[in-house]
Amino acid sequence: MPEKPVAKPAFSFPWLAVVSVLLFGFMYLPILVLAFYSFNDSRYSTGWKGFTWKWYVAFLNDSRILTALANSLIVAFFAVGIAAVIGTLMAVGLSRYRFPGKRVYQGVAYLPLIIPDIAIAVATLVFLAAVAIPASGGLIQLSLGTIISAHVVFCLSYIAIVVSTRLTNLNPHLEEAALDLGATPSQALVQVLLPELTPAIISGCLLAFVLSLDDFLIASFTAGGGSSTLPMEIFSRIRTGVKPDINALSVILILSTGFLFALAEYLRYRGEQKRLGN
Numbered sequence: 001m002p003e004k005p006v007a008k009p010a011f012s013f014p015w016l017a018v019v020s021v022l023l024f025g026f027m028y029l030p031i032l033v034l035a036f037y038s039f040n041d042s043r044y045s046t047g048w049k050g051f052t053w054k055w056y057v058a059f060l061n062d063s064r065i066l067t068a069l070a071n072s073l074i075v076a077f078f079a080v081g082i083a084a085v086i087g088t089l090m091a092v093g094l095s096r097y098r099f100p101g102k103r104v105y106q107g108v109a110y111l112p113l114i115i116p117d118i119a120i121a122v123a124t125l126v127f128l129a130a131v132a133i134p135a136s137g138g139l140i141q142l143s144l145g146t147i148i149s150a151h152v153v154f155c156l157s158y159i160a161i162v163v164s165t166r167l168t169n170l171n172p173h174l175e176e177a178a179l180d181l182g183a184t185p186s187q188a189l190v191q192v193l194l195p196e197l198t199p200a201i202i203s204g205c206l207l208a209f210v211l212s213l214d215d216f217l218i219a220s221f222t223a224g225g226g227s228s229t230l231p232m233e234i235f236s237r238i239r240t241g242v243k244p245d246i247n248a249l250s251v252i253l254i255l256s257t258g259f260l261f262a263l264a265e266y267l268r269y270r271g272e273q274k275r276l277g278n
Contacts, residue, residue: 031254034247034250034251035247035251035254037244037247038055038056038244038247038248038250038251039051039052039053039055040052040055040244040247041054042244043243043244055243055244055245055247055248056248056252058245058248059245059246059248059249062245064228064233065230065233065249067228068228068229068230068232068233069230071144071227071228071229071230072212072213072229072230072231073213074144074148075144075147075148075151075212075219075229076151076209076212076213077209078148079148079151079152079155079208079212080155080159080205080208080209080212082148082152083151083152083155083156083158083159083205083208084159084201084204084205084208086152086156087155087156087157087158087159087160087163087204088159088160088163088194088197088201090109090156090160091159091160091161091163091164091167092163092167092189092193092197094106094109094160094164095164095167095168096167096172096175109156109157109160110157110160110161111157112153112154112156112157113154113157113158113161117154117215117217117218118217120150120153120154120217120218121150121217121218121220121221121222122221124146124149124150124153124218124221124222125221125222128142128146128222141224142222142223142224142225142227143223143224143227144223144224144227146222146223146224147218147219147222147223147227147229149222150218150219150221150222151212151215151218151219154208154211154218155208155211155212158204158207158208158211159201159204159205159207159208160204161204162200162201162203162204162207163197163200163201163204165200166196166197166199166200167197170193170196170197174192174193174196175188175189175192175193178191178192199267199268199270199274200268202264202267203264203265203267203268204264206260206261206263206264206267207261207264209260210257210260210261213230213257214231214257215229215231216229216231216232216235219231219232220232220235230253234246234249234250
């Protein structure tokens with residue numbers, strides 16, 4: 001006997017769609033308001049006085065902002081570069097080799113992912129004071145170098161976890177086949193494994209770069225007197241009120257970091273499609 005069609009309700013309220021719209025609105029409406037007021041001709045965000053581009057021009061001509069941005073870029077590039085090498089080797093070692101204490105080492109290596117930033121900042125500052133060496137007055141001088149060393153700690157974990165995720169989906173016999181064909185272990189790593197890991201390495205580096213560029217707490221605890229990063233400079237200015245030039249700068253940062261995240265996801269997707277042969 002043919003099955004009877006199931007009667008559909010005449011009307012069903014889309015609760016899930018409504019809740020989704022409310023949640024996304026709660027998250028992104030402040031960003032839209034910030035972008036709107038970045039074009040406000042008024043110096044204060046208390047009322048609309050007309051459309052203008054002058055605040056975007058103002059922060060591009062602000063030497064303090066540009067210096068802070070340059071410091072942030074220097075910290076991010078060096079921290080990510082160092083973390084990319086160490087994090088990739090760490091992920092390969094944890095994935096391909098067995099050794100005593102591997103579980104403990106793995107847990108410690110990924111610990112910065114769950115520890116609050118304020119705890120990492122305080123711990124790094126205490127460590128720098130504890131291992132002070134006789135140089136420049138007997139103490140380690142806080143500078144961009146100390147910020148970079150602190151940023152390497154958490155960038156390392158983010159890069160390692162992205163690369164290790166890629167390693168779990170790779171055929172572990174690729175290196176063995178290369179070794180059987182006469183390649184040395186270093187050749188197997190550089191010519192066989194690294195090309196497969198390149199999308200994940202780049203994706204992890206972009207993610208770590210954005211996080212390093214955005215960091216305020218760790219940088220403020222480990223920076224010297226003349227070493228101000230962009231988040232630190234922004235915080236020092238908004239304590240007396242948010243000006244439209246800071247709104248404009250925030251819009252540029254949002255667009256830039258959004259582009260980097262989209263690029264990282266695209267590279268990850270392309271690498272996965274290549275692995276699947278599509």
